[in-house]
Amino acid sequence: xxxDYDIVIVGAGILGLxxxxxxxxxxxxxxxxxxDRFGDVAQGNSARSNAMFRNTFTSKDNLILSDTSIDxxxxxxxxxxxxxxxxxxxxxxxxxxxxxxxxxxIQKMLDNKIELRTYDNQDLRRMLPSLKREFGxxxxxxxxxxxxxxxxxxxxxxxxxxxxxxxxxxxDNFLRLGGKVAFNxxxxxxxAGVDEPLGIEGEPxxxxxxxxxxxxxxxxxxxxxxxxxxxIAAGVWNNELLDPIGIDGHVKAKKRQLFxxxxxxxxxxxxxxxxxxxxxxxxxxFVILPKSGCYVKAVEENSEFWLGCEDEFxxxxxxxxxxxxxxxxxxPSYYEQSLYPILRSYxxxxxxxxPAQMWAGYYSMNTLDSMPFVFEENGxxxxxxxxxxxxxxxxxxxxxVDAVYREGEHAEAMLYSGKSYAADRMSFKYRSxxxxxxxx
Amino acid sequence: xxxDYDIVIVGAGILGLxxxxxxxxxxxxxxxxxxDRFGDVAQGNSARSNAMFRNTFTSKDNLILSDTSIDxxxxxxxxxxxxxxxxxxxxxxxxxxxxxxxxxxIQKMLDNKIELRTYDNQDLRRMLPSLKREFGxxxxxxxxxxxxxxxxxxxxxxxxxxxxxxxxxxxDNFLRLGGKVAFNxxxxxxxAGVDEPLGIEGEPxxxxxxxxxxxxxxxxxxxxxxxxxxxIAAGVWNNELLDPIGIDGHVKAKKRQLFxxxxxxxxxxxxxxxxxxxxxxxxxxFVILPKSGCYVKAVEENSEFWLGCEDEFxxxxxxxxxxxxxxxxxxPSYYEQSLYPILRSYxxxxxxxxPAQMWAGYYSMNTLDSMPFVFEENGxxxxxxxxxxxxxxxxxxxxxVDAVYREGEHAEAMLYSGKSYAADRMSFKYRSxxxxxxxx
Numbered sequence: 106x107x108x109d110y111d112i113v114i115v116g117a118g119i120l121g122l123x124x125x126x127x128x129x130x131x132x133x134x135x136x137x138x139x140x141d142r143f144g145d146v147a148q149g150n151s152a153r154s155n156a157m158f159r160n161t162f163t164s165k166d167n168l169i170l171s172d173t174s175i176d177x178x179x180x181x182x183x184x185x186x187x188x189x190x191x192x193x194x195x196x197x198x199x200x201x202x203x204x205x206x207x208x209x210x211i212q213k214m215l216d217n218k219i220e221l222r223t224y225d226n227q228d229l230r231r232m233l234p235s236l237k238r239e240f241g242x243x244x245x246x247x248x249x250x251x252x253x254x255x256x257x258x259x260x261x262x263x264x265x266x267x268x269x270x271x272x273x274x275x276x277d278n279f280l281r282l283g284g285k286v287a288f289n290x291x292x293x294x295x296x297a298g299v300d301e302p303l304g305i306e307g308e309p310x311x312x313x314x315x316x317x318x319x320x321x322x323x324x325x326x327x328x329x330x331x332x333x334x335x336x337i338a339a340g341v342w343n344n345e346l347l348d349p350i351g352i353d354g355h356v357k358a359k360k361r362q363l364f365x366x367x368x369x370x371x372x373x374x375x376x377x378x379x380x381x382x383x384x385x386x387x388x389x390x391f392v393i394l395p396k397s398g399c400y401v402k403a404v405e406e407n408s409e410f411w412l413g414c415e416d417e418f419x420x421x422x423x424x425x426x427x428x429x430x431x432x433x434x435x436x437p438s439y440y441e442q443s444l445y446p447i448l449r450s451y452x453x454x455x456x457x458x459x460p461a462q463m464w465a466g467y468y469s470m471n472t473l474d475s476m477p478f479v480f481e482e483n484g485x486x487x488x489x490x491x492x493x494x495x496x497x498x499x500x501x502x503x504x505x506v507d508a509v510y511r512e513g514e515h516a517e518a519m520l521y522s523g524k525s526y527a528a529d530r531m532s533f534k535y536r537s538x539x540x541x542x543x544x545x
Numbered sequence: 546x547x548x549d550y551d552i553v554i555v556g557a558g559i560l561g562l563x564x565x566x567x568x569x570x571x572x573x574x575x576x577x578x579x580x581d582r583f584g585d586v587a588q589g590n591s592a593r594s595n596a597m598f599r600n601t602f603t604s605k606d607n608l609i610l611s612d613t614s615i616d617x618x619x620x621x622x623x624x625x626x627x628x629x630x631x632x633x634x635x636x637x638x639x640x641x642x643x644x645x646x647x648x649x650x651i652q653k654m655l656d657n658k659i660e661l662r663t664y665d666n667q668d669l670r671r672m673l674p675s676l677k678r679e680f681g682x683x684x685x686x687x688x689x690x691x692x693x694x695x696x697x698x699x700x701x702x703x704x705x706x707x708x709x710x711x712x713x714x715x716x717d718n719f720l721r722l723g724g725k726v727a728f729n730x731x732x733x734x735x736x737a738g739v740d741e742p743l744g745i746e747g748e749p750x751x752x753x754x755x756x757x758x759x760x761x762x763x764x765x766x767x768x769x770x771x772x773x774x775x776x777i778a779a780g781v782w783n784n785e786l787l788d789p790i791g792i793d794g795h796v797k798a799k800k801r802q803l804f805x806x807x808x809x810x811x812x813x814x815x816x817x818x819x820x821x822x823x824x825x826x827x828x829x830x831f832v833i834l835p836k837s838g839c840y841v842k843a844v845e846e847n848s849e850f851w852l853g854c855e856d857e858f859x860x861x862x863x864x865x866x867x868x869x870x871x872x873x874x875x876x877p878s879y880y881e882q883s884l885y886p887i888l889r890s891y892x893x894x895x896x897x898x899x900p901a902q903m904w905a906g907y908y909s910m911n912t913l914d915s916m917p918f919v920f921e922e923n924g925x926x927x928x929x930x931x932x933x934x935x936x937x938x939x940x941x942x943x944x945x946v947d948a949v950y951r952e953g954e955h956a957e958a959m960l961y962s963g964k965s966y967a968a969d970r971m972s973f974k975y976r977s978x979x980x981x982x983x984x985x
Contacts, residue, residue, distance in 0.1 A: 248743070249753075250752065251752070303688070305882075307878060307882050309859060310882050310886075311837045311839075311854050311856050311883035311884070311887075312689045312690065312836055312837050312883065312886065312887055316858070348797075348861060348862045348864070349861050350858065350861070351858060351860045351861055351862050353797055353912035357788075357793055359791065396752055397751045397752050399751075415751070416791070418791060418923050419737040419755050419790050419791055421789050421790070422787075422788045422791050423788065424784070424788070424864030425864075439751075442745075442750050447751070447752055472793035472795070473913060483858055
């Protein structure tokens with residue numbers, strides 16, 4: 106392998122590989138290397154995620170990033186590439202208060218031509234009969250402040266995909282164009298230097314224009330690898346690379362836990378899983394309950410549900426993850442004490458359900474506005490901040506990074522469907538992303 | 546000492562003590578405790594700072610925060626309290642390019658009635674005769690890209706103060722009003738709880754409304770101290786407290802180094818120090834050179850200069866400081882290789898000057914926009930992000946924290962001079978601070 110590239114990309118998750126593909130496609134004459142500490146594509150947090158997608162956002166930035174990416178994923182699968190994509194929909198079940206307060210956001214999304222349907226309690230009784238909608242004088246519901254159901258919203262261009270298959274798609278096409286990937290290769294550090302070094306020990310000095318000139322690798326590839334541009338797409342490991350050279354990677358790592366429950370031996374859970382009232386697939390959509398963001402994902406091919414919820418307080422943030430992915434484990438008590446009591450309040454089918462599998466990974470949180478970013482700094486392009494909705498924006502992000510590479514932070518990126526997007530909206534220096542209001 | 550307070554403030558630097566004073570003054574019936582890990586006021590980074598002040602900002606937020614604070618400091622000293630305040634001015638020496646590009650910002654500041662004078666090279670030759678303004682064909686200047694001087698701007702309501710004296714002033718007045726301070730008391734952790742606990746192990750659960758209910762202390766005070774509100778004013782230690790409960794403290798710690806050079810045995814340095822052309826004190830103003838933010842501070846009572854510069858790249862960021870303040874040391878090589886070559890290029894008086902003393906501390910950087918913040922979150926008010934200009938805004942910050950305590954994030958704070966300020970401008974949720982353009 107050569108030790109000198111035009112571009113080195115750190116991270117072979119969906120983001121890094123989407124960047125790799127569009128950079129190579131847009132700049133075929135440039136030599137590009139992707140490095141990743143793991144042994145294959147998407148072995149970090151891409152593979153540990155829920156991997157859902159939706160275009161239901163009030164923020165016009167979130168909308169264009171997700172909508173064009175989803176269109177690309179849908180058309181790619183239509184063209185014969187299996188991305189494990191199922192357009193099964195999202196169903197937000199809301200309390201009366203949520204349903205009432207959110208009407209304005211629903212209207213805003215409808216105005217933006219997002220396919221969104223609303224259901225009242227009558228509709229829900231018919232379409233999702235086992236959902237408990239009223240809790241009366243139940244002591245437990247009062248203790249837990251479990252709200253009655255007021256209605257629901259259903260997003261159509263929403264569903265799930267397979268993050269490994271999507272990553273493989275980008276990787277295959279990147280390799281086909283002549284790109285290189287080095288697995289099992291950890292980036293020990295970024296190399297701080299100058300374009301024209303004087304050869305004095307201690308460079309760069311304060312009076313020099315310092316920049317990142319490459320990476321120091323260990324693993325299958327070792328030593329210094331020089332690059333004219335380094336793309337940082339390392340998710341929760343951004344800060345680990347950037348803190349030592351005094352650049353904020355703008356992410357915090359937050360543990361995300363998923364639990365599976367099998368429907369195989371429960372006719373009631375089978376019935377719930379095979380609900381045919383919402384989509385053509387005849388499968389329960391992704392259901393978000395009105396309490397603590399508790400959610401239910403049907404994975405019909407395994408006859409199982411994936412379950413999780415949102416902890417907004419008292420779940421540690423890490424500047425860089427303190428546990429490795431292998432040591433970062435899901436907590437049975439989190440299922441038992443936090444998730445399960447909410448779940449079985451709304452769906453009695455889950456009474457006594459025990460998790461068959463559980464795992465944990467990390468969200469890559471941009472704590473400023475929970476929206477992604479792309480910015481240039483000292484010879485690098487830094488991308489990330491998915492904050493739980495990164496995969497569904499991955500295609501747009503790769504195209505934006507390519508545009509920034511060619512034209513700088515003020516580039517107009519051309520997204521799928523021919524829509525253009527001003528890249529500097531998601532920089533930090535010129536940040537002007539519209540904040541998301543649909544957060545339930 | 547009681548173990549139950551209305552308000553506990555973490556941090557007895559200038560920010561924490563200004564908060565303490567205004568909170569106690571505004572809410573005399575409330576019990577307030579300040580805790581700090583050190584043995585006296587301002588023993589963290591307040592005391593290790595340059596402790597300069599200026600009102601020369603283009604951002605209207607920076608202007609009102611600094612201008613009202615400086616007015617308060619000036620009037621306080623006028624009333625007979627020694628704050629070690631010297632209004633000796635700031636002199637920005639600029640390259641031709643800087644001088645030309647910055648005219649619009651100078652004009653903006655003049656429009657905002659900021660006392661600012663400009664000097665051309667003719668003025669500078671007369672007023673600061675030893676400053677080298679032209680480097681001709683000098684090989685070293687070309688190598689280091691040391692620019693010729695194009696002019697200067699002089700800020701009048703600018704100077705230095707004594708951070709320990711200012712902290713003591715706030716502390717004394719806080720104690721006089723009945724506030725309590727516990728030194729040598731480290732906050733081991735914030736306590737995550739709920740207002741009405743159920744008494745089940747593992748609280749707060751996801752379905753409860755969690756909040757911070759106090760601190761766990763070790764040192765002179767030990768154990769749980771309950772508080773209805775906890776104010777976090779811990780500077781670079783914000784993240785250490787907040788990361789474990791999943792709230793971003795929004796600061797990065799960055800090492801700041803200062804070096805002193807004595808003028809006692811050098812008539813040339815004495816002449817420079819006692820320059821009488823800029824202010825009534827007959828002392829050289831704070832001089833910022835046109836290269837790498839290299840600066841010269843005259844400390845006339847010790848007949849010495851304090852010297853430093855800005856390293857914007859390759860100086861590590863820490864989420865929380867990796868070194869203690871005692872182990873965080875200034876680097877002689879930083880003086881020799883980075884600072885000194887710039888300094889003696891402009892002022893030949895410093896030829897062969899060796900530092901008599903040197904020390905290091907940390908900047909508390911808000912990497913988003915280098916401007917301070919105050920925000921509410923889960924039973925806390927979190928303040929910080931001074932980013933190198935915190936002390937000069939300390940008085941306004943304390944008043945804003947008090948306003949947020951009484952009226953929430955959307956409070957209108959009344960600053961010194963009777964000017965009002967919308968506190969939510971410096972929150973994160975509603976952030977709308979005007980970015981600073983005067984950054985040279």
